[in-house]
Amino acid sequence: xxxxxxxxxxxxxxxxxxxxxxxxxxxxxxxxxxxxxxxxxxxxxxxxxxxxxxxxxxxxxxxxxxxxxxxxxxxxxxxxxxxxxxxxxxxxxxxxxxxxxxxxxxxxxxxxxxxxxxxxxxxxxxxxxxxxxxxxxxxxxxxxxxxxxxxxxxxxxxxxxxxxxxxxxxxxxxxxxxxxxxxxxxxxxxxxxxxxxxxxxxxxxxxxxxxxxxxxxxxxxxxxxxxxxxxxxxxxxxxxxxxxxxxxxxxxxxxxxxxxxxxxxxxxxxxxxxxxxxxxxxxxxxxxxxxxxxxxxxxxxxxxxxxxxxxxxxxxxxxxxxxxxxxxxxxxxxxxxxxxxxxxxxxxxxxxxxxxxxxxxxxxxxxxxxxxxxxxxxxxxxxxxxxxxxxxxxxxxxxxxxxxxxxxxxxxxxxxxxxxxxxxxxxxxxxxxxxxxxxxxxxxxxxxxxxxxxxxxxxx
Numbered sequence: 001x002x003x004x005x006x007x008x009x010x011x012x013x014x015x016x017x018x019x020x021x022x023x024x025x026x027x028x029x030x031x032x033x034x035x036x037x038x039x040x041x042x043x044x045x046x047x048x049x050x051x052x053x054x055x056x057x058x059x060x061x062x063x064x065x066x067x068x069x070x071x072x073x074x075x076x077x078x079x080x081x082x083x084x085x086x087x088x089x090x091x092x093x094x095x096x097x098x099x100x101x102x103x104x105x106x107x108x109x110x111x112x113x114x115x116x117x118x119x120x121x122x123x124x125x126x127x128x129x130x131x132x133x134x135x136x137x138x139x140x141x142x143x144x145x146x147x148x149x150x151x152x153x154x155x156x157x158x159x160x161x162x163x164x165x166x167x168x169x170x171x172x173x174x175x176x177x178x179x180x181x182x183x184x185x186x187x188x189x190x191x192x193x194x195x196x197x198x199x200x201x202x203x204x205x206x207x208x209x210x211x212x213x214x215x216x217x218x219x220x221x222x223x224x225x226x227x228x229x230x231x232x233x234x235x236x237x238x239x240x241x242x243x244x245x246x247x248x249x250x251x252x253x254x255x256x257x258x259x260x261x262x263x264x265x266x267x268x269x270x271x272x273x274x275x276x277x278x279x280x281x282x283x284x285x286x287x288x289x290x291x292x293x294x295x296x297x298x299x300x301x302x303x304x305x306x307x308x309x310x311x312x313x314x315x316x317x318x319x320x321x322x323x324x325x326x327x328x329x330x331x332x333x334x335x336x337x338x339x340x341x342x343x344x345x346x347x348x349x350x351x352x353x354x355x356x357x358x359x360x361x362x363x364x365x366x367x368x369x370x371x372x373x374x375x376x377x378x379x380x381x382x383x384x385x386x387x388x389x390x391x392x393x394x395x396x397x398x399x400x401x402x403x404x405x406x407x408x409x410x411x412x413x414x415x416x417x418x419x420x421x422x423x424x425x426x427x428x429x430x431x432x433x434x435x436x437x438x439x440x441x442x443x444x445x446x447x448x449x450x451x452x453x454x455x456x457x458x459x460x
Contacts, residue, residue, distance in 0.1 A: 007215060009145045016213025017144070017154045018161035020087065020137050023206030025165035026199040027098035027125065032257045034173060034192065035101065035122075036395055037264040040405070042189035043107050043114050047403060051395020053119055060127040061384045068135045069377025081216030083140035090133040091207035095200035097125035102196035104189025126384065133207070135380050139372040142357055143216040146458075148451050152297045152305075155354035159296075159346075161206075163288045169199065170260070170281020174267075178274040184409060185268040241359045242375060244440030246382035248309075248432045249352070253386025254393070255316070255428025256345065259338070261394045262421040265403070267331060270414040270421075276331035283335060284342035292346035300351045304444025305358070309348035310433050316344030317429035324422035345429055358442050361450045393424070 036054075039045045078085055100121040106114060141154050173195055179188045237243070267277035300308050323337035356379055364370045401416035442450075 009147070009150045009217065012213045013144055013150075013215060014153055014157040016210045017141070018157040018164075019206040019213070020210035021158045021161035022165050023091065023161075023203045023210065024130075024134055024137065025162045026169070026203035026206065027094060027130065029162075029166050029169045029260070030098065030173070030196065030199055031101070031122075031126070033169065033260040034177070034187075034264060036261055037187055038102055038104075038189070038192050039118060040395075040398075040403075041187045041408075042104050042192065043118070044405070045111070045114060045118065046399060047395040048399040049115060049395075050118070051393070053115075053122060054395075055389065057123050057127055058381075058385050060123055061131065061381050064127050064131045065135065065377045065381035065384070066374070067377075068131050069139075069371075069373040069375075069380075072136050072139055072373030072377075073371055077216075077219055080211075081140070081143065082219075083136040083143060084211055084214065084216060086136035087133055087207050087211045090129055091204050094125065094129035094133055095203045097121060097129050098203070099196050099200040101125060102192050104193045107189055131377075131380070135373060135377045137210070138353070138356070138380060139376040140214065140216065141353065142360060142370075142372045143218045144214060146218050146454075148354070148357075148447070149297075149301070151357045152300060152351065152354040155352070155357075156293055156297050156350055158353050159350040160289060160293050163285045163293070166260075166281060167285035167289075168202075170263075170285065171278045174274045174277040174281075178268065185272060185274045187264075239359070239363060239375075241362050241440060241442050242378065244435060244438075244442075245352075245355055245359055246379060247435040247439055249379065249382050250386035250389065251428050251431035251435055252313075252345070252348065252352070253383055253428075254389055255425040255432065256349070257386070258394055258424040258428065259341070259421070262417070262424070263338075265398070265417050266334070266421040269408055270418045271331035271334065273331040276335055279332065280335045280338045283339040287339050287343045288346040288350070291343055292350050296347050296350035299347065300354070304447070305351045305355050306436055306440055306443050309351065309355075310436050312347035313345050313429045313432040313436070316341045317426050317433070319344055320422050320426040320429070324419070324426065327418070341425065341429075345432075348432065355442070358447050358450070361454055362442060362446075365450050365453050394420075397424075 036047060036050050039050045040047045072083065072086070075082060101118070103117070106117055109117075141151055141158075144154060145151060177187055177191045177195055178185050179191070180186075263277050263280060267280070268274050296308070319337055319341045323334070323341075326333075326337075328334045328337070356376060359379075360370065360372055360375050363375060397420055398417075401420070402410075402413050403417070407413050
């Protein structure tokens, strides 16, 4: 038992935190992997238009994310905690909004109406409801335990939850969502609508399990200082660790979400093999679960989270460079490269959430004020920006290479699809490593010094 009478940190917290990101990614991974494909191939909207929406929505997030962070920081702890209540409140709205995005029954409506529907439902899901549940969920890690090792464990279990969601979505969706029409592998609109509904229900179940199992042990008082936008902006833009992790996060999502998004094109269009898309998701997810999850906390404790992450992403970039040069003609050889890259960047992706708590600790050491919600909201906005940039870039590049419903299987277009599927993650993972080396100062030595200083201030 802890000093405040709560049960000690243990497996229930880890499982509960895992279910939280499981719930998040039932809608997030579905959006990043299949929304562009759904609206281009089923709804008949140009890829550039879908990508532009995803980028434009991030300007809305610039307001909603930071606003939600301020709301969380200023909220008073309740008997259920400071962060947990938001998960219960918002799990229903985020699931419903996600389901509404994938309504294939609207495919015959006028083009402008379809664009309007896509815009409204996507902003409701991502900028409003997803924000209102994801920021409290991410900020909650600091309140579950003050121990850096426990937080690293939470980061690992969060990654396990995301990986399991990716496994279910990445393996299951291609198996059921595609059908063969005139000899071509195409996405079925009605099946996607059904799949989105099932995933929305599962998301709610996972969120409620998170709410039930996780306990907040560290009381985080409400921040009642008067909001000064100029001071807030100055403190954020001068926070080098935050800027470094933001730059790395944007590059990471540029790489990983482009990998996921291009899978919906490189496998069915270039290789003509939707089954290989399912296999790539299966092997990539299993690699993270079997290799990265068990080793990440141990390796980061020994070498440091920053040090592990740099090596991890350089390895992933090198793997995609080799894939581009080898240019495999067999879909399952490409799957092998895809899986190796997953192992490469998987270590960074596993510890990144613990790195955010390191950033929060570092800011508290410097200022004496703890702002979990605000810092996490800024980081959350950066992740969404990375998501938007990858979707926008993918949509724009697909349009640039001439991808339309009419040209989707022309040899010149499919060859360009393959090259995009290698070059984008190669550049993205290389940038992650460079940003961590050049901008992010929280190496193993500094993190340990911050933990010791905060423990001294708290009398422990």
